[in-house]
Amino acid sequence: MTAPLDVDGPTAPPRANGELVFAEPWQSRAFGMAVTLYDSGAFTWPQFQAALVARIAAWEAAPPTGECWNYYQHWLGALEDVLAGDGTVAADEISRRAAALAQRPAGHDHPHPHGEPHDHPHHHPH
Amino acid sequence: MSTSENTDRIPPALRTEALEQLLTERGLVDPNVMNKFIANYETNVGPLNGAKVVAKAWTDPEYKQRLLADGTAAIKELGFSGPQGEHIVVVENTETTHNVVVCTLCSCYPWPVLGLPPSWYKDPVYRARVVKQPRRVLAEMGLELADDVQITVRDSSSEVRWLVLPQRPADTEDLTEEQLVPLVTRDAMVGVAKVHAS
Numbered sequence: 001m002t003a004p005l006d007v008d009g010p011t012a013p014p015r016a017n018g019e020l021v022f023a024e025p026w027q028s029r030a031f032g033m034a035v036t037l038y039d040s041g042a043f044t045w046p047q048f049q050a051a052l053v054a055r056i057a058a059w060e061a062a063p064p065t066g067e068c069w070n071y072y073q074h075w076l077g078a079l080e081d082v083l084a085g086d087g088t089v090a091a092d093e094i095s096r097r098a099a100a101l102a103q104r105p106a107g108h109d110h111p112h113p114h115g116e117p118h119d120h121p122h123h124h125p126h
Numbered sequence: 127m128s129t130s131e132n133t134d135r136i137p138p139a140l141r142t143e144a145l146e147q148l149l150t151e152r153g154l155v156d157p158n159v160m161n162k163f164i165a166n167y168e169t170n171v172g173p174l175n176g177a178k179v180v181a182k183a184w185t186d187p188e189y190k191q192r193l194l195a196d197g198t199a200a201i202k203e204l205g206f207s208g209p210q211g212e213h214i215v216v217v218e219n220t221e222t223t224h225n226v227v228v229c230t231l232c233s234c235y236p237w238p239v240l241g242l243p244p245s246w247y248k249d250p251v252y253r254a255r256v257v258k259q260p261r262r263v264l265a266e267m268g269l270e271l272a273d274d275v276q277i278t279v280r281d282s283s284s285e286v287r288w289l290v291l292p293q294r295p296a297d298t299e300d301l302t303e304e305q306l307v308p309l310v311t312r313d314a315m316v317g318v319a320k321v322h323a324s
Contacts, residue, residue: 002167002308002324004305004308005308008304015174019168019173020167020168024139025139026138026139026142026143028164028168029142029143029146029160029164030138030142030145031164031167032160032161032163032164033142033145033146033149033155033160035163035164035167036155036156036159036160036163037149037154037155039163040154042154070138072138073138076138076141076142076145079145080141080145083145088152088154089145089148089149089152093148094141094144094145094148095136095141095144097144097145097147097148098136098140098141098143098144099136100144101140101143101144101147102136102140
């Protein structure tokens with residue numbers, strides 16, 4: 001079941017002649033979570049869309065100083081709101097997990113022990 | 127909103143990763159299934175300009191007439207046009223006739239409406255085989271056509287770029303023009319797929 005994505009207006013995902021554009025990898029993950037959960041019936045599309053409209057309206061009413069428009073930030077916020085609203089995942093759970101992830105040492109995704117000399121660059125895509 | 131403070135402080139990439147972990151642990155999201163969904167949307171969503179042209183033709187019979195009579199002019203009505211000299215000819219797929227587009231010489235493509243061509247369109251194998259064995263090539267691409275459907279292969283060139291007007295899927299009578307747009311895929315407008323109702 002394909003999600004009926006908006007094609008015009010502020011709630012429409014960024015596109016280049018209709019094809020979806022993800023500026024960073026996390027954006028496609030956030031997109032993927034919403035459409036996967038929608039497909040499995042976790043929520044209806046109008047539910048998600050209403051949350052997205054609310055997030056965008058709140059940002060537009062008072063854009064934080066110095067913060068650029070970032071569509072998928074609102075998409076992620078809408079997804080969090082829907083999941084928090086029905087008790088699936090609480091916002092502070094996400095905050096706690098994200099804070100724990102932030103504590104990972106640099107190069108956390110390396111399989112080899114730290115401290116060993118190696119010459120490949122530390123730029124693994126996530 | 128109580129969550130806005132947290133959302134602002136934590137980079138969205140980390141929140142996204144955290145949420146994906148939590149959903150995966152709870153069995154609500156399978157990352158492999160999700161990867162397939164993302165890939166599917168990335169390849170099948172859009173191109174929007176062509177989809178708008180098709181949806182308008184499906185809902186506005188007079189526009190459809192103009193589109194089939196002079197594709198370039200009718201497409202320009204919606205504000206889409208390419209470099210000078212590009213002539214877009216629109217052909218309609220029906221129950222009994224099916225058009226499929228190729229460019230045997232190079233990779234001519236109606237890019238103002240379809241965006242960048244997919245990689246297979248430029249593949250010499252597709253270009254050579256679709257002319258000789260269109261029914262078989264289409265079947266290999268997942269489009270099985272009945273034997274009584276006549277297939278016409280349209281060869282694009284720098285002078286003429288073909289655009290297929292796909293059949294409107296059944297059970298979409300209640301949908302508006304705007305609701306039809308997202309159903310129209312690039313592959314359907316090249317003629318290697320049909321449009322499905324959802």
